[in-house]
Amino acid sequence: MIFPPHLLQLTKLFHIGFNFITADNIPEPNWRTNRKYPLNKGEFLKLYSDNLSLLGVSFGDKTRYAMLDIDIDSPYHPQNDPQAYARLLSTLEQIELVCPVPIRSSHSGGIHLYYFFPRPVSTFRIAALIRVTLINAKFPIKNGQIEIFPNTKAYSSDKSKPSYYKAHRLPLQPDSGACLLDQWGDELICAANLTDEGKLGMFLAEADRSAAANDIQWIESKFEWAYNLFKKQIAKYQHHSSKYSEVAQEWKENLELSFDIGWTDYHQTNELLPLFICYGIVFEGLEDKQELFNWVHQKIIATRGYQEYCRHQHEIERKIWDWVNGTIDNQYYVKYCGFPPRCGITPHQLVARLNPHKSQINLHNQTVAQAALERIKAAVAAILELPAQVSGRIDAIKTKAKELFGISVSTHTLNKHRAVWHPTRYQPDPISEIQAVVNETLLVCDKSEIDLDYLAGADPNPTAPASFAIAPPLDRPEPISHQQIESIECERLEENQIAQIQAQPESDRTPSIYEAFITELTPLLDLGFFPVPEVAISPDLQTSSHSYHENLSTSSSDFLNSESPLESILQRRISANEPKLESESESELEFVSTYSGSHIEPLETVSATKAHRSVVEIAQDLRANILAIDDELLREFLDHPQCEAIELTIELANKLVAARTREPIQAVVADLTRCQKIDLWRVLGVEERAAVEALMAPPTPVSPDRAIENKEPMLTKGAVVRTLTGLIGVVQHVFQSVTKPFVVHHAEIGRTILYGIEDLRLAN
Structure with a gap:
């Protein structure tokens, strides 16, 4: 077999002996070290010419070249930092190592930087010279950044266990991804179309040019200096x-x-x-x-x-x-x-x-499951008409849950709770049904719709309506919450449970959650646990808040002086020979009998009357989306039986937010009941609550920064208006203190839109 002369010349440059490495020709080769026998020229030429194999060699006592390996991810690679690469070459020029021959080593993109010499030199001393020079220039010598071949191997005095120089792959092997590079690290265009033999010939020509350019005598003159410095500073750290x-x-x-x-x-x-x-x-x-x-x-x-x-x-x-x-x-x-x-x-x-500690029960799974169930219930309650088909209901519940909470529920979770939504497996909750009736009763407690004569008990023996269906008794020994009020328990507790509740002191039956909520708000809004100081309303608030305070104080005083609607329900139940449960005092039920009843979670009613969301919930949504209120929310607001109460609540919340001192806040809440203050607090956002808390914290009042403007609308309800785009509509409602106060319905397009005063003109 005849080999090309370039391959034979290659055997003169590289060491052929022990400690050679081989690998399969793949992008990420797994190198194998062979120290059992020395490499010979025949095997060298065979493995180098094989397209399926890769070959690497080590060094002997003498070498005719030195090489630096720069990884593709190294900060000194020319693609990553050309200036650092140039500084590396300049550092090597200081020891007369010039005219490098750069090649791309493999498909990975790393660079092998060869320096050739006209005659063989001491392997260890050239390695020490390069290493000392780079360390003095603060170049890190480590894998992945810069490696020196030959390396400064460790000394071994045991002849049976000699130390070896590191081996490296040979340059420009067939199909290895190697190629010739220019001085900037880019592939040589003139060598791109050459054959493997042609590339090897160009590499050998560059090697001869590099050997002729390097001053070997000057380099060898620095060997002793580098070797002594290496032994003094580095060798003692490296010798095995x-x-x-x-x-x-x-x-x-x-x-x-x-x-x-x-x-x-x-x-x-x-x-x-x-x-x-x-x-x-x-x-x-x-x-x-x-x-x-x-x-x-x-x-x-x-x-x-x-x-x-x-x-x-x-x-x-x-x-x-x-x-x-x-x-x-x-x-x-x-x-x-x-x-x-x-x-x-x-x-x-x-x-x-x-001291073993008792293991704590992880309630995370139970909490997540309960939260998913609550989302399903809320989504079902928010859907006005559930689809008849099961698949349709599943899709509707998922969509509504995503809309309400920002997170949907899985089909698997829905199947686990079919009793909540399934058309054939639905099991109504008796507590929810009765509480829905109570919610409907509490929703009419606003002055605009409350019938004081009816609540006063005009009919001493009224007949309970059909909607007040009695639910079967439940065995629930736990204390009742603020949502399970005594008027509901009287129809489903057994006699021994009633006696147990009556025997408890009133303080024991007060819900702990409510107590914590009241305690938190007491120093902030003065919920009646201590006398409210007489504070006059500031002039900038009198105009906007006079009508609301007048209506609110009148309705709250008349309502509290009259018979409670819960007492009316109890009287109806008692007249129907239902088991009697001693009710709480009027003051203890005050937090239930509010103008909105918003502390009771809205549940789906069993009566024919359509259920509405509470005043607080709608007020929260309107304030949160005041700049872009959708049609569905507007329709819900306009159709709500307590539309005026919602608007008054929003106005009062805006006054709290606009306040700049303690006096306006105290004036706003002076005539409010305890529960009205809680509902008003719930309408505010987190940042708004923080602002109110900051105002209430200082002991002395601070002058307000600015007055609240009360702009009276120029257009009234029922007016026919024209928009700037030419649409004709009718004003259905006018807010008092929002950016776009006019709710206009356009019959021609079937939409209800919010407008500002500058967007509307009276139609001719």
Whole structure:
């Protein structure tokens, strides 16, 4: 078999002997080291020419080249930082290494930078010269950034276990992804279309040019200087010792090289201190704290860059002691091949075994499941008409849940709770049905719709309407909540349960959640636990709040002086020979009998009357979406039986938000009942509540920054208006204190839209 002359010339440049490596020709080869027999020329030429194999060689005592391996991810790769790459070449030129031959090593994109010599030179001394030069220039010599071939191998005095130089892959092997590069690291255009033999010939020609350009005599004159400096500063860190394993020796070398580099910038003290502590304990055997401190302190202050970059010099002793105490006390390191003083378990584990804690029950899954069930119930209650088909209901519930909560429910979860929504497996909740009736009764407690004569008990023996169907009794020994009021319990508790409730003191039957809520709001809105000081309404609030306060105070006073609607329900039940439950005092039911009843969660009613959301919920939605109220919310607001109460609630909330001192806030809430204040607080957002809290916190009032403007609308309800775009509509409602107060219905397009005063004109 006849080989091309270029291949034969290649055998003269590279070492053929022991410690060669081979691998399959794949993008990420798995290299195998062969030290059992030396490589010969025949195998060299065969493996190099094989498209399916890769070959790499090591070094002997003499070499005719040196090579730097720069990884594709290295900060010194020309694609990543051309200036750093140029600085690397300039550093090598200082030792007369010029005219490099760069090639792309493989498909990965790394660079092999070759320097050739006219005659063989000492392998170890050229490696020491390059290494010392790069270290002095602060280039890191490590895998993944810059590797030097030949490397400064460790010395071995044992002839039976010789040390070897690192091996590297040969250049420009067929189908290996290698190619010739120019001085900027780009592929040579002139060599792109050459054959493998042509590329190899160009590489050998560049090698001859590089060998002729390098001054070998000047380079060899620097060998002794570099070798002595290497032995003095680096070799003692790198030589293998029989008492260290290969892994431990590598660990030791890495630490020593880090010490040699030292500080290169600020903010590195806490990175270097633990390295010195580690080295002192593991490799110096310093287990006494004082000895370790003295050794670390001596090394630290003598490390390169300490005086220039370390900003902890005034407290370096304290920081060293902190690291020494923490490391030794926690037994992070021990002397090399030593045994840590452990008894099998740590003190913390021993204490944990002697004092076992009761395992806490993880209620996360139950909480998530309950939250999913509540979302399903809320979605079902929000859908006006459920589809008849099961699949349609599932899609509708998922869509509504996503709309309400921002998170949907899975089909699997819906199937687990079919009793809530399934057309054939639906099981109504008796508590929800009765409570829905109570909600409907409480919703009419506003002055505009309450019938005081009816609540006063004009008919002493009224007949309970059909909507007040009695639910079967339930065995529930738990205390009732603020949503399960006594008027509901009287029809489903057994006699022994009634006696148990009557025997409890009134304070025990007060819901804890409500008490916590009241306690939280007491110092903020003065909910009646202490006298409200007489504060006059500021002039800027009198015009806008006079009518609301007048209506609100009248309705609340008349309502509280009259018979409670819950008492009317109790009287109806009693007249029908239902079991009687002693009701709470009027003051204790005051939080139920509000102008909106919004503290009761709206549930689907069993009566023929259509259920409406509470005043607080609609007011919250209107204030949150005041700039873009959708048609459905507007329609719900206009059709609500307490439309005026919603608007008054929004106005009152806006007055609280616009207040700049304590006096306007106290004036706004002065005539409100305890529950009205709670409902008003719920309407406010988180940031608005924080602003009110900040105003109520100072002990002395502060003058308001600005007055609240009360602009009377120029257009009234029922007026026919024309928009700027020419649409004709009818004003259905006028808000009092919003940016776009006019609710206009356009019959020609079938939409209801919000407008500002500047957007409308009276139609002729």
